[in-house]
Structures are given as structure tokens and as C-alpha cells.
Amino acid sequence: MKFAYFAFAMILASFGKPTDKTEQENPNWQNTHAGIWKATIGQPGEVNLLNVAGIQPKAEALEKLGVTNFPLDQQEIKAEVRGGKTYLQLPLDRGELIYGLGLNFKNVHQRGKIYRLHVDHYGGRDNGRTHAPVPFYVSSKGYGVLINAAKYIDVYVGTGVRKDSKTPANPQDRNTDKSWSAAPYSDIVEVVIPEEGVEVIMFSGANVQQVVQRYNLYCGGGYLPPKWGLGFWQRTPTLYSDADVEREVDEFKTHNFPLDVIGLEPGWQSKSYPCTFEWDEGRYPNPGKFIGQMKDKGVRTNLWLNPYVSPEGSLYKKIEPYTGTHTVWNGIVPDFMTKKGSETMGTHFNRELLDVGVSGFKIDEVDGFDQWVWPDNASFPSGLDGETMRQVYGLLVQKWSAALYKARNERTYGLVRASNAGASSFPYVIYNDYYKHEDFITALINSSFTGTLWTPEVRKSGTEEEWLRRMQTVCFSPMAMINAWADGTKPWSFPEVYAQCQEVAFLRMRLLPYIYSTFAKYYFEGIPPFRAMVMEEGFLDPGEEAATDLSSDKNPYAIAVKKEIKDQYMMGESILVAPLFLGQQKRQVVLPEGNWYDFYSGEFVGNGEVIEIEPGLDKIPLFVKDGAIIPMMESIRQTSEWKENMALEARVYGEIDGKFELYDDDGETFDYQTGKYSIKELSAKEGKGRVKNVKGNGPWSYGEVSWSFMTK
Numbered sequence: 001m002k003f004a005y006f007a008f009a010m011i012l013a014s015f016g017k018p019t020d021k022t023e024q025e026n027p028n029w030q031n032t033h034a035g036i037w038k039a040t041i042g043q044p045g046e047v048n049l050l051n052v053a054g055i056q057p058k059a060e061a062l063e064k065l066g067v068t069n070f071p072l073d074q075q076e077i078k079a080e081v082r083g084g085k086t087y088l089q090l091p092l093d094r095g096e097l098i099y100g101l102g103l104n105f106k107n108v109h110q111r112g113k114i115y116r117l118h119v120d121h122y123g124g125r126d127n128g129r130t131h132a133p134v135p136f137y138v139s140s141k142g143y144g145v146l147i148n149a150a151k152y153i154d155v156y157v158g159t160g161v162r163k164d165s166k167t168p169a170n171p172q173d174r175n176t177d178k179s180w181s182a183a184p185y186s187d188i189v190e191v192v193i194p195e196e197g198v199e200v201i202m203f204s205g206a207n208v209q210q211v212v213q214r215y216n217l218y219c220g221g222g223y224l225p226p227k228w229g230l231g232f233w234q235r236t237p238t239l240y241s242d243a244d245v246e247r248e249v250d251e252f253k254t255h256n257f258p259l260d261v262i263g264l265e266p267g268w269q270s271k272s273y274p275c276t277f278e279w280d281e282g283r284y285p286n287p288g289k290f291i292g293q294m295k296d297k298g299v300r301t302n303l304w305l306n307p308y309v310s311p312e313g314s315l316y317k318k319i320e321p322y323t324g325t326h327t328v329w330n331g332i333v334p335d336f337m338t339k340k341g342s343e344t345m346g347t348h349f350n351r352e353l354l355d356v357g358v359s360g361f362k363i364d365e366v367d368g369f370d371q372w373v374w375p376d377n378a379s380f381p382s383g384l385d386g387e388t389m390r391q392v393y394g395l396l397v398q399k400w401s402a403a404l405y406k407a408r409n410e411r412t413y414g415l416v417r418a419s420n421a422g423a424s425s426f427p428y429v430i431y432n433d434y435y436k437h438e439d440f441i442t443a444l445i446n447s448s449f450t451g452t453l454w455t456p457e458v459r460k461s462g463t464e465e466e467w468l469r470r471m472q473t474v475c476f477s478p479m480a481m482i483n484a485w486a487d488g489t490k491p492w493s494f495p496e497v498y499a500q501c502q503e504v505a506f507l508r509m510r511l512l513p514y515i516y517s518t519f520a521k522y523y524f525e526g527i528p529p530f531r532a533m534v535m536e537e538g539f540l541d542p543g544e545e546a547a548t549d550l551s552s553d554k555n556p557y558a559i560a561v562k563k564e565i566k567d568q569y570m571m572g573e574s575i576l577v578a579p580l581f582l583g584q585q586k587r588q589v590v591l592p593e594g595n596w597y598d599f600y601s602g603e604f605v606g607n608g609e610v611i612e613i614e615p616g617l618d619k620i621p622l623f624v625k626d627g628a629i630i631p632m633m634e635s636i637r638q639t640s641e642w643k644e645n646m647a648l649e650a651r652v653y654g655e656i657d658g659k660f661e662l663y664d665d666d667g668e669t670f671d672y673q674t675g676k677y678s679i680k681e682l683s684a685k686e687g688k689g690r691v692k693n694v695k696g697n698g699p700w701s702y703g704e705v706s707w708s709f710m711t712k
């Protein structure tokens, strides 16, 4: 097939025919797993996102999701290789909505957008330049498309109008027709890949969530963080010494505020920007002792770094042969595609950092900016060009560093500023320097379509109101963290709202059994822990014209119509989070079908409708589904206190009989991957709760369960 195509192309070329007359072909889809198909078009580049990430599909979990039909009409998917590029066309239906295409900050609906997917620091506009420009989109019709190429990819999401369109819109006269639009109806997604071929993967699903589950499972399943990773994080000012950090850790205790991880910023190193990855002898004369003392206080240590190697460190000479042509801030750039380069970095990191007890890293500056990182014409010893390396560097540093911890059978959890497709199983959360609170929440929602995690980290605030609103959302995210590297803020920086900050941080701690079980579902089933409303059963996306009868005043979504839902999300299977932002007293909440209840009071709030709430400043609004059981642990400040026999309160909401699968394991090793875990089912019926073994007889840290029936 491939040969025939090439022969055909050669003949065309030899006759000097115009190159735009090449054939469009229907790709040949091969079923790889239940509900997943792959097509290879032309001659794809050797390096692609998924082979760099080294994904290992979870075949068994994929089988469990069941067999489905190919989700689109194969005749309507076309591909063509022309002039060194590959062009793809995929159909769109009227009313179909598109999600995904990377970690976007402004929009959740992607139809009508044009992106050049390019790893970069987010610059305030959704244009494809972002930390994780994952070339994967998900349709409201229940399928997803991954363009597995490590290049800058152009995607026109329902903007182009072809002459041969099957559903052409009529031309309109702008002189007389007020409904004339500069963006006429388009029924197609078009993609340009600057390579002579590409691999495309199609995922199907009964709904949006299932498509994403298949994608995550194909990429190896989600990551299960260590328990300590889900506690509270504080990153300290850049030039803090060991004594400063110790004082700060003690202050968390005197203030009675949760703390599991302390993050050291650039000043832990003897030199930074570029980095030595060696401790500064003045600020940290005895790193092993310091980290040991931190552990004794129940605190893990996470280290900031960027991977650019300083000429002033001992690593420089050793790593030099495995670095690219260009420098970043005069530091050399390790090529993690080379085995020797990765090993050299690994040896240094193990000796200087992991052996002394460092629990993980914050890997900075691997996204951009253009002025700082290598240009596209750079080259690397592995043969990668600058463009490809830009697209995959975030994946490479994640894979490399994750393997260092895996080899020790120790789970890590850290931060990274660049990622791409194939990252679901990596132990990293994305963050950035941008700071618009509303957009941070939209990014959290969008991360669920990209197989990545995102933290709306808290840095500084103009007012106590903003501080509290930010603290509330970060406690309902994959990583609850203050990043005080520049501002030195602490949870108690705004004393007027300290009690409320403390309350929400302890609420997160109490919810850890629920959150940890939610992450287990990410690992085992590929379900994103924090996710867009559209993944919720019973949720009708107001943008979906076809399904929305707007004329009916019974339509609960009518008032929210055309509104993109980018300010509310699900945490786990039962909790709907509806945050407020600075200056906001009221907000609307779109409740999916089914009865919903207030988390705090247990009162009924609505069913398949848009409600308006005016909750006051103190609490983050949380709503819970009918039949939900929310396991909450006794209040602890640090996960080091999460030992055996933890008292559990199971909160039961609503009227229907519900259940919850409570997951547990040792919380810090990978032993769960070989079956050392336990799952027990909490269920409630007619005012009585019960606990039943479901699976495994691994570690179990809970004792007595008390039942609170919240809905009277």
C-alpha cells in the first residue's frame, strides 16, 4: 500500500505535474485494542510523541471497557502527503463540540479555533502555544483523535470550508443579510503535519469520559501520587537557608496549618540558571542531615531546577558530549534521548540528590520562551532537531526522572512546565508564571482532556478576598501549593481570612481518602481525577445546539445557553466544585441531571438546572450527587499521621442507594502495581451503612467507620 502510494507520487513528480494534484486517500485503520484504531499515513518520522514517552498501553483495562465500532465514516477521513507535509481531513457534524487540543486557558470549546501546537510558556492567548499542546481532540459525539507527531502541528477546528463540502452553507449577501458571518459554517477538521507521513490514533467511547479513559489507558493509565504528594505544599523564597526553611516548617506547626512538602527554589544550588545540581555549601552545609530533619518533622523536600548545566559544576565535563548545539543561559542542554546522557545525569542526580533523600523535583523552563531555549535549527547528538526536541523535552525530563524513583521503588510527585501526549502516567503536575485565577480554573478543566495534571498554585494576592478564593481552589486541585519563591507569602499572610484558609486546607486533608481513591481510578481506569463537566453523566453541554431545545421554557439549560462551562468542574465521581473569584458574590452553577445536594448541609439544591448561589466568602461551594458516599478521615495535619486505624466518617447524600470504592495501599511504593492494595466498598441502604471487601488484602489504614446521613 505504502509502496504503491510512493510509486504513484514518484510518477507524478517525474511528469512534472503540479504537486497539488496528488491523491487523497482514506487511511487504513488497524484495530489495536478494543475501541482504538491506528492509521499510518505515508512515512512518519521515526520520533513521535508516544515513542518518546515510552507508553505501555494497559491492555487489560482497555479490554474491560469493551468493544466498540469505528466511530466515524471512514470514507470521510482523508489524508494526503504533498511537498514534505501531511494533510488530514476529518468530518464534523452540525452541533458537534470539540474539546482538548492542549492545555488551553481561555476556551473549553475548541470548534472554530485555529492552533499551531507548539510547546511554550502560555502567553495569554489560546493559539496553540502552551505548556502541553497535546495534539488530541475529543468530540461530544464520543470519539477522540490523536495526531502522534513530535512537530509543530496546525489544526483548523471547523474553520475551513471546502468546495466539495457535503453540507455547504449558502453564500450570504452582506449588503442585505444581517446574519452574514465572517466565519461561515464549516464541517471539517483539517490538520497539517510538517512531515512526510503521520500516525493517527482514533479512540471511541460511549461518552466523552470514556474516550478520555481510553486515551489515558492507552498511554499507560494515570499516575497515583504518594499520599504525601496530596498533602499541602509550600515553596520557600529563593535564597532561604536550611535554618530559614526549618523555621518556616516550625511555623506551620505553631500556626496549625497542614504541611507535607517543602519546595526549595533556585538558591539550594551553588549556581542556578544554569544549574550545578549541587548544594550551596553556605545555605545547605549538610543536605543529608537537613532532609533527615525535615522527614522527622513529617515533611518531604522537593527541589526546583532547570536542566541546563552550568560550566561551574562537576557535571559539566561529563555531560558535555551528550548535549545539543545551543546553550540556555550559557548552560549546556542534556540530550535525554541518548542513553549515555540520561545515565550521566542519573548518576549525578542519584549521588547528589536522591541518595540524600530528596523526594522529587520541580522541573522548570523546559517549555520556552523562544528567546531563552534553543532555536529550531539546533541539533542534538541523538539526531533530533530543535523543533522535535522542543515538542518532547518536557516528556523526556519527566520520563527520565520518574525512572530514577521507580528504580528505588519510591513514588515521587513533582512539577513540570512542559508536557505533551503520552504523559498520563508521569508523576508530574504542570504550573506556570501566568496568574489569572479564572484562567487557572479553565486550565484545570482542560487538563482533563490532555492526560495531564494542573495546579492553580497560589503566589500572592492584592486582597484577602483574592487570597482566600485562590486558596480554596488550590485545595481542590491535584496539588495544593503556595509558591512563595518571590513573594514569601504564607497561609497566614492575610490574617483576616486565616481561619477560612485553615479550614479549607484541613477539609482537603479530611477528604484525602476520597481524593486518593479518585487517583486510584486514574491509574486503574484512566478516569481523570479533576475533570470537565462534559464528562459527567446527565450533563448537557449548553453549546450543543443539536441536543438543546431552546424554545422550551422547561429546558433547564436555556439560561446558560451558549455559555461555555469553564468555571466549574468535578473532583472525583461525586463532588462538583463551583469556585468564586475576586469580586464575585453570586454565580450560576449548572447542575447535571439527577438530584444534587449541598456538600456542607446535605440539603437538596436542584436537578438538571441552572441555579444561582450567593454563598459568602467563607467556603468554596461544593455540590454532591445523589447516592454519593464521601469518605472523610479524621483531621490530620500531615500524611505522616495517616497510619493504621484511621477513624472514617462516611457522609451519605441524597435518596438513592449509593456506594463508593475506597482504595488503599502503602501510600509510597509501587507495590500496588503487583497487587498489594485493598479496595472496600462503602454502601448505604435505608439508613444503614456497610463495608464490604471487594479486592485485595494489601495495606488498609482505616478503622471504625461512622455514618453521617447528610440529607434529612
Ligand code: GAL
Pocket: 265, 266, 304, 364, 365, 432, 433, 483, 485
Ligand atoms: C520560574 C518559575 C517560578 C519560580 C522561579 C524561580 O521560572 O516558574 O515558579 O520557580 O522560576 O526562579
